[in-house]
Amino acid sequence: MAEEKLPTRAEDFAEWYNQLVVRADLADYAPVRGCMVVKPYGWALWENITAWLDREFKATGHVNAAFPLLIPMSFFEKEKEHVEGFAPELAVVTHGGGEKLEEPLAVRPTSETIIGYMYSKWVKSWRDLPLLIVQWGSVLRWEMRTKLFLRTAEFYWHEGHTAHATADEAKEEMYRILDIYERFCYEEAAIPVFKGTKSEAERFAGAQITTSIEAMMQDKRALQAGTSHYFGQNFARAFDIKYLDPHNTLQYCETTSWAISSRIIGAIIMVHGDDQGLILPPRLAPIQAIIIPIYKNDAEKTTVMESANRIFKELKDAGIRVKMDDRDNVSSGFKFNDWEMRGVPARVEIGPRDVEKGTVALARRDRPGKEGKSFVPQAGLAATVSRLLSEIQDSLLKRAIAFRDANIHEPKTYEDLKKIVEDGWAFAYWCESAECEAKVKQETKATTRNIPLNQPDWEGTCVVCGKPAKRKVYFARSY
RNA sequence: CGGGGCGUGGCUCAGCCCGGCUAGAGCGCACGGUUCGGGUCCGUGAGGUCCGCGGUUCAAAUCCGCGCGCCCCGACCA
Numbered sequence: 001m002a003e004e005k006l007p008t009r010a011e012d013f014a015e016w017y018n019q020l021v022v023r024a025d026l027a028d029y030a031p032v033r034g035c036m037v038v039k040p041y042g043w044a045l046w047e048n049i050t051a052w053l054d055r056e057f058k059a060t061g062h063v064n065a066a067f068p069l070l071i072p073m074s075f076f077e078k079e080k081e082h083v084e085g086f087a088p089e090l091a092v093v094t095h096g097g098g099e100k101l102e103e104p105l106a107v108r109p110t111s112e113t114i115i116g117y118m119y120s121k122w123v124k125s126w127r128d129l130p131l132l133i134v135q136w137g138s139v140l141r142w143e144m145r146t147k148l149f150l151r152t153a154e155f156y157w158h159e160g161h162t163a164h165a166t167a168d169e170a171k172e173e174m175y176r177i178l179d180i181y182e183r184f185c186y187e188e189a190a191i192p193v194f195k196g197t198k199s200e201a202e203r204f205a206g207a208q209i210t211t212s213i214e215a216m217m218q219d220k221r222a223l224q225a226g227t228s229h230y231f232g233q234n235f236a237r238a239f240d241i242k243y244l245d246p247h248n249t250l251q252y253c254e255t256t257s258w259a260i261s262s263r264i265i266g267a268i269i270m271v272h273g274d275d276q277g278l279i280l281p282p283r284l285a286p287i288q289a290i291i292i293p294i295y296k297n298d299a300e301k302t303t304v305m306e307s308a309n310r311i312f313k314e315l316k317d318a319g320i321r322v323k324m325d326d327r328d329n330v331s332s333g334f335k336f337n338d339w340e341m342r343g344v345p346a347r348v349e350i351g352p353r354d355v356e357k358g359t360v361a362l363a364r365r366d367r368p369g370k371e372g373k374s375f376v377p378q379a380g381l382a383a384t385v386s387r388l389l390s391e392i393q394d395s396l397l398k399r400a401i402a403f404r405d406a407n408i409h410e411p412k413t414y415e416d417l418k419k420i421v422e423d424g425w426a427f428a429y430w431c432e433s434a435e436c437e438a439k440v441k442q443e444t445k446a447t448t449r450n451i452p453l454n455q456p457d458w459e460g461t462c463v464v465c466g467k468p469a470k471r472k473v474y475f476a477r478s479y
Numbered sequence: 480c481g482g483g484g485c486g487u488g489g490c491u492c493a494g495c496c497c498g499g500c501u502a503g504a505g506c507g508c509a510c511g512g513u514u515c516g517g518g519u520c521c522g523u524g525a526g527g528u529c530c531g532c533g534g535u536u537c538a539a540a541u542c543c544g545c546g547c548g549c550c551c552c553g554a555c556c557a
Contacts, residue, residue, distance in 0.1 A: 005518085033549095085557080086557095088555080088556085089555095089556075110557080141556085141557095143555090143556065144480095144554085144555055144556070145555085145556080151556075198557080202557080203557080204557045205557075207557085210557070212557080224557070227557055229557080259557080292516095294515070294516055295515075296514085296515065328515095330515085330518090330519095331514070331515045331517085331518075331519060332515055332516065332517075333515080333516085333517040333518055333519080334515090334517085334518050334519090335515095335517090335518095336516095336517050336518080337517070337518050338518085349516070351515095351516055352516095353516080354516095361516075369517090
């Protein structure tokens with residue numbers, strides 16, 4: 001079963017990623033163009049992600065529901081910018097039951113339109129508001145170039161759609177969700193992100209305000225890890241979502257939508273992984289600790305397994321997601337590499353020598369090799385492992401923050417900016433004109449990522465044109 | 480959609496230029512043994528419409544034509 005090593009990240013980051021996704025057993029290529037099969041290990045990771053988010057959404061008053069996969073084509077025509085944004089990537093069903101359909105049906109690329117249509121039927125009174133619904137499912141966009149998890153034709157996500165009586169309430173909702181996303185990234189995924197507002201050019205099709213959280217990958221490219229949009233009355237007017245206010249006056253609703261997709265798994269891979277493979281943050285890892293029993297013969301096997309089984313039960317009872325690797329047909333060296341590839345945070349090795357001494361070898365995934373390996377007593381192992389897991393969680397976040405901050409620079413001149421975005425992010429004053437943004441994009445391939453919220457009252461000059469600027473923006477090449 | 484490359488066991492590829500005998504290798508897979516504290520080793524075995532269609536020829540994985548598919552670069556992309 002000896003397999004070749006992964007390409008290193010330095011050699012070829014893109015290839016490192018491609019191979020890792022498959023070899024870590026997260027996903028496989030599907031027979032359908034641009035689509036992926038999420039394998040059980042990858043789905044278990046996704047379930048841990050969704051479980052946390054679902055809990056947070058419910059805790060803030062949201063409820064789940066399901067809307068149709070197919071959307072009448074005409075729905076897309078109703079919001080001008082929305083149709084322009086999504087028409088090129090729609091997959092369309094033209095036949096059903098062997099006959100040509102009267103109106104073609106689009107496979108949903110996102111559900112603002114059909115949910116907007118339903119909301120117009122459901123909302124009559126100010127008492128019906130706010131309406132806070134989340135849909136968990138998948139959507140389809142005919143992307144030209146795909147990559148597992150990062151940009152697949154079909155991908156998994158949740159999409160929240162809310163309707164409110166006032167603009168303030170809707171904006172508050174947008175920011176509330178953005179905060180949940182931010183907390184998820186820091187606390188669960190150990191990924192530092194910047195919250196901010198998208199430029200007009202980068203805004204969601206049909207939105208008045210688009211906010212995002214942006215993360216830096218190890219190749220220093222930016223990944224939008226989540227978005228939260230405020231639509232104003234755009235969709236409410238397009239779909240006629242109106243209510244009677246307490247003064248018996250007809251008003252349009254203010255709506256929002258927001259999403260985190262399975263792309264976040266790509267971010268976890270690219271932020272934490274190393275040349276040995278995946279490194280999963282303990283709070284999300286499907287398997288937090290792997291036990292590898294080591295023995296030479298049946299007699300040793302009996303004694304070692306006795307201890308290994310006892311340890312397994314102790315860890316499991318302590319609430320640790322633990323697995324025993326009792327495969328007989330591969331060497332322990334192979335097992336070490338195998339579980340490192342899969343990113344399991346903690347490894348417990350137990351052999352005859354350990355049984356004798358009452359110890360185990362405990363290895364931490366974030367520090368491969370001898371440095372991360374120590375011999376600890378079997379007594380109290382569950383507590384030791386729990387402590388180690390939370391230490392790894394913290395250390396991953398600290399490492400990611402240090403890496404990110406070391407690769408963000410503030411350009412003084414446009415020439416500086418060009419150099420910086422070759423291999424990092426630039427944080428710079430920007431006059432907020434589309435011209436300057438387009439110029440940077442064309443000349444450097446870097447786009448504006450977002451304009452961080454709550455900037456102080458500072459004054460400077462646009463790094464591109466030199467005109468006065470009041471806010472700074474991140475420029476980076478993105479996924 | 481423009482530029483380049485490639486389609487041969489599950490995977491990576493050799494063979495093709497210069498047509499010929501039973502189509503090969505490594506990895507993976509199955510079985511047996513050996514090993515197991517950092518990707519064991521040995522043996523046996525299963526597994527192939529050589530992308531498709533048509534043509535040339537006594538003979539095509541190999542030459543010619545058409546088609547299809549995939550990958551990379553560019554364009555495009557909440």
